[in-house]
Amino acid sequence: MKIGLIAALILFASTGNAAEISAVNQPWLVQPKFEKNDEARLALSGAVCVPNTDQCLIVNDEKKYAEFFTIGAHLLRPGRVVKLLANTVDGVEMDEIDAEGVTYLDGSFYVTGSHGLSRKTGKLKPSIFQVFRFKVDINTGLPTFEFDDDGVASEIDRTSKLRGIIKDQAELAPFAEQKLDQNGANIEGMAAQGSDLLFGFRAPSVGVDKDHAVILRVDADALFGQGKHAAKVHTLKLEPGLGIRDMAVAKSGVLLLAGPSEEAKGEPSLWLWDGADSKPAKLGTLPGVAPSEKAETLLIITEEATSLHLLVLFDSIIDGGPREFIVRL
Numbered sequence: 001m002k003i004g005l006i007a008a009l010i011l012f013a014s015t016g017n018a019a020e021i022s023a024v025n026q027p028w029l030v031q032p033k034f035e036k037n038d039e040a041r042l043a044l045s046g047a048v049c050v051p052n053t054d055q056c057l058i059v060n061d062e063k064k065y066a067e068f069f070t071i072g073a074h075l076l077r078p079g080r081v082v083k084l085l086a087n088t089v090d091g092v093e094m095d096e097i098d099a100e101g102v103t104y105l106d107g108s109f110y111v112t113g114s115h116g117l118s119r120k121t122g123k124l125k126p127s128i129f130q131v132f133r134f135k136v137d138i139n140t141g142l143p144t145f146e147f148d149d150d151g152v153a154s155e156i157d158r159t160s161k162l163r164g165i166i167k168d169q170a171e172l173a174p175f176a177e178q179k180l181d182q183n184g185a186n187i188e189g190m191a192a193q194g195s196d197l198l199f200g201f202r203a204p205s206v207g208v209d210k211d212h213a214v215i216l217r218v219d220a221d222a223l224f225g226q227g228k229h230a231a232k233v234h235t236l237k238l239e240p241g242l243g244i245r246d247m248a249v250a251k252s253g254v255l256l257l258a259g260p261s262e263e264a265k266g267e268p269s270l271w272l273w274d275g276a277d278s279k280p281a282k283l284g285t286l287p288g289v290a291p292s293e294k295a296e297t298l299l300i301i302t303e304e305a306t307s308l309h310l311l312v313l314f315d316s317i318i319d320g321g322p323r324e325f326i327v328r329l
Contacts, residue, residue, distance in 0.1 A: 019283040024324035026074055034078045034319050035067055044313055044320040046102040047297050055141025057109050059099035065149055066111055081149040084132045098128040101190025105220055108135045116186030122179045129163040159224050171233045175204040191247035191254050193275050195219055200244030203261040211240045237279050246298040257298040268295035283327055
């Protein structure tokens with residue numbers, strides 16, 4: 001009987017070994033450039049693709065929109081922009097979303113703001129306490145409704161309920177709406193498992209040695225519905241000062257891209273989590289990535305019997321500077 005890749009990786013890592021992670025030298029191109037200016041192109045922060053299609057969605061932490069793109073042979077081809085947040089909501093002026101995570105679940109894309117204070121100024125912005133959802137055709141990966149970058153289509157759902165949910169969790173409440181340099185709560189990754197959305201926090205780092213990262217699990221429909229939400233906090237043992245910078249869903253588990261929880265520099269590392277256990281398996285660090293580089297986005301390109309092909313994009317590099325890595329047993 002063949003053992004699944006994720007199960008094999010967990011078994012392999014549990015023996016004390018790391019998986020083999022190697023960089024692929026062939027460069028990836030981005031043609032044309034992502035929209036709309038270099039401010040956005042330097043701030044790409046999350047991406048996900050619709051299963052069994054080449055259609056994907058990418059977000060940035062400087063604007064109010066997301067952008068579709070397709071993925072091909074060593075090529076990312078940006079497409080149309082979809083506006084997610086109006087310039088004003090209920091008479092309140094909206095700034096950028098500070099979008100840090102995006103995932104796909106049951107025919108819909110989900111996008112989340114960071115739900116944290118401004119890193120530079122500590123300012124509280126209502127615009128970043130939002131989660132968005134919109135449906136797409138499962139065969140094309142694109143919406144069936146009309147959309148553009150001027151107005152927000154009525155088919156795009158928006159909720160601010162996650163802000164209160166974070167404050168309701170005993171493990172997160174002391175860190176909610178605190179500055180990042182004070183270990184303040186800040187979402188940087190998003191994934192989906194079953195009917196749940198998983199929100200991965202860059203900070204806080206918790207535990208006596210600050211060696212545990214936090215993932216908040218929330219039922220997707222409850223988050224956007226009127227009923228009582230169901231939420232659960234997972235604290236995952238990584239290493240001191242590490243937080244979650246992105247997540248990607250494989251067939252039987254969740255890949256975690258980890259990096260420094262605050263502003264310190266450090267080598268990004270890959271971990272594998274089964275969605276339940278508190279001790280993810282460390283697969284290793286990304287080779288050839290300097291401590292000054294900020295690995296921000298994780299995409300699974302292909303998943304084979306004994307390997308994963310991954311694409312990593314970086315903050316503060318135009319168009320993310322995509323690089324390919326292979327994880328092997």
